[in-house]
Amino acid sequence: MANLDELLPTAKEIRKQSALKEAEKADQEMRHLAEAEAEKQALIDELSKPSGLSEEEKIKRASTIIQRAVRNGLHEIQVYRFPNILCTDRGRAINQMENGWEKTLTGIPQEIYQLWKDYLQPRGYKIAYQIIDFPGGIPGDIGVTLSW
Incomplete structure (x- = not known):
């Protein structure tokens, strides 16, 4: 053995x-x-940094997204999703729908808002920033929806 x-x-x-x-x-x-x-x-x-895209490039990207959505029969589309940490208040003002919530945006989410304000809003487009998930019961990611 x-x-x-x-x-x-x-x-x-x-x-x-x-x-x-x-x-x-x-x-x-x-x-x-x-x-x-x-x-x-x-x-x-x-x-959280600027995208580095020119205004023309941003408008072209927006146009491409909008045209694709229209071809698919949509009247709105989520164009972006980002973590709430990209807001100076972690999305609190957006969640509470407070006036001036857009001042809490930074980086690319702020660029998207400014693009809408400068070019899309005058053409009748609407934009919505809203909390789209609540992990553990607290505000999580924020979605940006463009509608027409």
Whole structure:
């Protein structure tokens, strides 16, 4: 018969191996969470900066989105979705429909609002910014809907 210690480790050794495996899994999960958080922060940083597009490019993009929606028989379309952190108050004024809510916008969401104000509103388009999800019961992402 082969060596019993090689065939059947003690319960203490098995618990130690199991604990090491659990620690490895936890460490790997923490690395994945940290990577995901870093990616999310990089995206938020990117969205909080100006897009760098010219007014003409912005208008062309808006026109393309509108024309595609019209071809599909729509009267409105969600044109953008962004995390509430891109509002100076995390979306509170939007959620409460307060006057001046647009002053809380930053980055690309603010650019979209300004494009609408300058070019689309005078042509009869409407825009709505609203909280579109409530994770854990608190305001989450904000959707931008354009209608005609």
